[in-house]
Amino acid sequence: MVVFSALLSNFKLVFETATAFDAERLGKDRITLHASRLERVKKALPRHGTVGYISDLKADDIRFDPGFGEYYLTQYALAPLVVAYSSDQPLVVGNFRGAASVASATLRNMVVTKDFGNGILLFHREGK
Secondary structure: OHHHHHHHHHHHHHHHHHHHHHHOOOOOOOHHHHHHHHHHHHHHOOOEEEEEEEEEEHHHHHHHHHOHHHHHHHHHOOOEEEEEEEOOOOOEEOOOHHHHHHHHOOOEEEEEEEEEEOOOOEEEOOOO
């Protein structure tokens, strides 16, 4: 009776999971969408090393701030590169949602190397 109960509960769990699967959502999760935004810039970056990262999303508190979520998704998408949350690297990936932030980034001695569209830019430090 115990074995039958265990099998029945596992069958119920598998059945509920299988019926809850929505094939239309496949590839539309936050991680996949962010990684696809970064595909083109990844091809333009070196395979190894460290790149900087700047964003117009505020990232002050790691526990509650969506800015850190975007930063961590960028680290994941650009691996094995090390992504430093800083503009002090020779190459800096910019993740922007607004044009005003791009203008302020260029004031920090950075020059846009290439605009990949969809808010993703590659900068290089002036003089490096």
